[in-house]
Amino acid sequence: MKIKLVTVSLAAATLLAAGCATEQQTHTAVGTGVGAAVGAGLGNLIGGNTTGTLVGAAVGGAIGGATGYNWNAIRGKLNKDTAGTGTQITEQPDGSLKVNIPSQVTFDTDSATIKPSFRSVLDQVAQTLSQHQDVSANVVGHTDSTGNPNYNMQLSQRRAQSVAGYLGDRGVARNRLTAEGRGQSQPVADNGTEAGRAQNRRVEIFLKPIQG
Numbered sequence: 001m002k003i004k005l006v007t008v009s010l011a012a013a014t015l016l017a018a019g020c021a022t023e024q025q026t027h028t029a030v031g032t033g034v035g036a037a038v039g040a041g042l043g044n045l046i047g048g049n050t051t052g053t054l055v056g057a058a059v060g061g062a063i064g065g066a067t068g069y070n071w072n073a074i075r076g077k078l079n080k081d082t083a084g085t086g087t088q089i090t091e092q093p094d095g096s097l098k099v100n101i102p103s104q105v106t107f108d109t110d111s112a113t114i115k116p117s118f119r120s121v122l123d124q125v126a127q128t129l130s131q132h133q134d135v136s137a138n139v140v141g142h143t144d145s146t147g148n149p150n151y152n153m154q155l156s157q158r159r160a161q162s163v164a165g166y167l168g169d170r171g172v173a174r175n176r177l178t179a180e181g182r183g184q185s186q187p188v189a190d191n192g193t194e195a196g197r198a199q200n201r202r203v204e205i206f207l208k209p210i211q212g
Helices: 002-023 023-048 052-069 072-081 116-131 151-169 194-200
Strands: 088-091 097-102 137-142 177-181 202-209
Touching: 002 072, 072 088, 072 097, 072 116, 097 116, 116 137, 116 151, 116 202, 137 151, 151 202
Parallel strands: 137 177
Antiparallel strands: 088 097, 097 202, 137 202
């Protein structure tokens, strides 16, 4: 019974990996290989045998596809289209692409209404998502530490929802968009200075390939 169960798990994991590889074949070859290697190690530790290693490799390959997504063209275009706005675009360790938009571009103080200067950046993000149907976006809002923490959390949530709503209004499918606020809980600079607070008041959009 145990052998049969492991065999079924292996087949399911292999099909999962194959489906993801087919959907994003040109983008995920490197990441799938890395994920397979990591997964194989985990599978060997968990299963303690060859079958466990193979199962881990198959599952790891599917997950690793995200890490190997080719962001070069997307990052280059977004860098060009958002030049001069202070927007920073960086690839993350988990394979996502972070679009970080500073406070002077995004919202006025204590407001969740998108500023005109922010619309041009979001228009480019929406265009990118429309051109790459296999990419999703998670919008994360942040504030500085000024004021009540609970209020800051609510404000950051409203701002993230405003951004996701704007992208949806520009034709991006709602099921490819998520929004969350993190308030003042994840500062990237010193809240004791105005310059630091300005850096902490930000919106981040994480682009990530949709896994098959």
